[in-house]
Amino acid sequence: MKKSILILSLGILLVGLFSFTALDFFSSMTKVDYIDGTKTLKFTTKLNTGHISQAVKIDPATAGFEAEVKKYVNNNVDVAINGAAKQLTFTGSQVNGESVWVYYEASGVSDISSLKIKNSILIGQFPKQVNIVNITYKGALKTLNFQKGKETAEVTF
Incomplete structure (x- = not known):
């Protein structure tokens, strides 16, 4: 009985301590889907609004936000398919x-044997940033993780 009360008390104490600690979690999630009919790789990236607005130095409610995000993504994501860079x-x-x-x-993608991605989104601003990319190609699912010092990765199909 005393052991149960001690464990319960310790648990309550730990929950109380951690509830006052502000933990920032820095991550992005990207989904990449191959669309066979249009021979296109479609990328959808989810970012934290506060983090990306801090990186591009513009309020997300302003008209120029989308243009700055476009520039930022173009500077921080590169793709090579079968060894050839893709626009x-x-x-x-x-x-x-x-x-x-x-x-x-990325359009004009007829067949993928290797896919190399550079994803340095927010890594320069937040050293603990982790970028996860899930790639679906012809029924196969591959996952890549990017972080400081490992901004480029490659998968084969």
Whole structure:
């Protein structure tokens, strides 16, 4: 009985201590889908609104925010398919409360045997940033993680 009370008390104490600690979590999530009919790789990236607005130094409610996000993504994401660099086309963004959704694509992709991605989004601003990329290609799902010192990764299909 005393042991149970001690464990319960310790648990309450720990919860109390951690509830006053502000923990920032720095991450982005990108979904990459291959669309066979249009031979396109479609990218959807979810970012924290406060973090991306801090990186581009502009308020997300202003008219120039989308243009700055486009520039930022173009400078921090590169793709090579089968060893050849591919141009990414920014197709839009959407601010939704605490999240910013960014859309871009690579067209003219007929077949993928290797996909190399550089993703340094927010890593320069937040050294603990982790960027996760889930790639779906012809039924196969691959996941890549990017962080400081590991901004480039490659998968094969």
